[in-house]
Amino acid sequence: MPELPEVEIMTRNVRRWCDGRRLLGAELLDPALGVDLSGAIGQAMGPARRRGKYLCQPIGAQVLVLHFRMTGKAVVESSGPRKHARLRLRVEGSPPVAFVDTRRLGTAALLPAGELDAFFAAIPMGPEPWPEPRDGAWWQQRLVGLRGHIKGALMNQARVAGLGNIAASETCYRARLDPRSRVPALGAADWDAIAAAVPAFIEHVLNEESGPEIAYINEGRGAANPFDVYARAGERCGRCGGAVVRIVQAGRATFLCGGCQPRR
DNA sequence: AGGACTGTTCCGCG
DNA sequence: GCGCGGAACAGTCC
Numbered sequence: 001m002p003e004l005p006e007v008e009i010m011t012r013n014v015r016r017w018c019d020g021r022r023l024l025g026a027e028l029l030d031p032a033l034g035v036d037l038s039g040a041i042g043q044a045m046g047p048a049r050r051r052g053k054y055l056c057q058p059i060g061a062q063v064l065v066l067h068f069r070m071t072g073k074a075v076v077e078s079s080g081p082r083k084h085a086r087l088r089l090r091v092e093g094s095p096p097v098a099f100v101d102t103r104r105l106g107t108a109a110l111l112p113a114g115e116l117d118a119f120f121a122a123i124p125m126g127p128e129p130w131p132e133p134r135d136g137a138w139w140q141q142r143l144v145g146l147r148g149h150i151k152g153a154l155m156n157q158a159r160v161a162g163l164g165n166i167a168a169s170e171t172c173y174r175a176r177l178d179p180r181s182r183v184p185a186l187g188a189a190d191w192d193a194i195a196a197a198v199p200a201f202i203e204h205v206l207n208e209e210s211g212p213e214i215a216y217i218n219e220g221r222g223a224a225n226p227f228d229v230y231a232r233a234g235e236r237c238g239r240c241g242g243a244v245v246r247i248v249q250a251g252r253a254t255f256l257c258g259g260c261q262p263r264r
Numbered sequence: 265a266g267g268a269c270t271g272t273t274c275c276g277c278g
Numbered sequence: 279g280c281g282c283g284g285a286a287c288a289g290t291c292c
Contacts, residue, residue: 003270053271069271071289084289103288105271148282157272166270216270230270250283253268 002068004130004162005205006214007053010074013212014048014057014097017076021045022092023059030086033099035108037064037089045091052125052161056116063116065109066099072106074099075213124158130202136191139198143183150186151179151249154194163198166230169255171197173229178263179254180247185264229255 002010022044026037043060050056055074057064066074075082078095087099087108099108111119126142142160146153153159154168163171172179174197177190208226209215225231228238232255233246242259 006270067271069287070269102290103269105288107272146281152282155271164270214270251285252271 002053002072002214003164003167004050004053005167005202006209007050007055007068007162008202008206009210009214010068011048011050011055012210013076014055014074017094017097018045018057018089018091019047021094023089024092025090027088027090028086029088030101030104032104033086033106033108035064035087035110037087037110040064040110051120052128052157053164054120058113059110061113062110063113065111065116065119067107068101069103069105069107071103071216072099072101073214078212125161126157126159127161129160129162129198131199134195134198136188136193136195139194140186140188140191146183148183149180149249150177150183150194151254153183165252165254166227167198167201169230170201170227172261173197173256174200176261178261179249179256181264187264190264229257231255 022042023040025041028035028037040059040062046058048055048057053067055066057066066072075098076095077088077098081088082098082100084100084102085098086101086104086106089097091097099106109119143153146156146159151168151172154163154171155165169179171194175190175193177193205226229244232244235244236242237244237257237259240257240260242257244255245258247254247256
């Protein structure tokens with residue numbers, strides 16, 4: 001699924017496609033999505049915003065909340081209907097905007113704008129790591145009490161929102177930290193390194209992937225891999241020349257350089 | 265054929 | 279009670 005930077009890109013795109021325009025119609029192509037937009041037809045759409053990995057699109061007095069899970073995307077259908085579209089919004093003066101989601105794990109909800117805060121309050125989701133500056137002390141405080149490895153801790157949405165499987169590997173790489181290091185073993189310098197690595201990674205992805213549609217590196221053969229270690233097992237580390245390896249943590253793939261990410 | 269996959273939630277275990 | 283890891287969800291692509 002899209003992680004924080006990809007959802008940020010999609011949010012900016014949706015804002016450009018929808019903000020200030022009227023919703024002319026909605027097609028629910030996958031009833032399992034379970035969202036009824038009939039009451040929102042004709043309403044003006046406001047600026048989309050992001051919270052964690054959620055995208056929120058105001059429509060009149062309501063908000064459409066999307067979560068993309070593993071394979072979801074918000075796309076503009078400028079060249080016709082897309083395969084795996086689950087929901088299509090017809091937008092005044094703009095091509096349709098579709099929620100495309102191959103594996104259909106994504107979710108959607110439509111709620112009164114006034115209930116959005118309560119909606120998020122009911123989801124265990126910590127504060128945003130970006131764009132507000134966060135220092136090492138902030139990170140240490142957010143992850144205090146966790147005893148597992150740092151990679152899993154970085155992905156803990158209840159502590160800090162938005163970082164996913166790729167961000168966790170890439171953050172550890174940038175921080176020169178073995179992702180298997182236990183949280184209690186980290187020192188002040190490690191927390192500072194994490195604090196610097198996270199925004200650097202997010203902004204790198206925003207620069208690399210911004211465009212009308214985010215690309216999954218395992219999708220087709222087109223997209224170049226914008227990451228330093230993710231999906232680069234067997235390649236050389238661009239920093240020390242060591243070998244990038246793939247390991248499994250909690251059932252998920254982790255990538256790291258065996259040469260320059262010592263364990264704490 | 266079998267496994268992998270940018271996420272979340274539920275369950276059992278320690 | 280809390281934290282952790284595995285399984286399940288689902289479809290496609292090697």
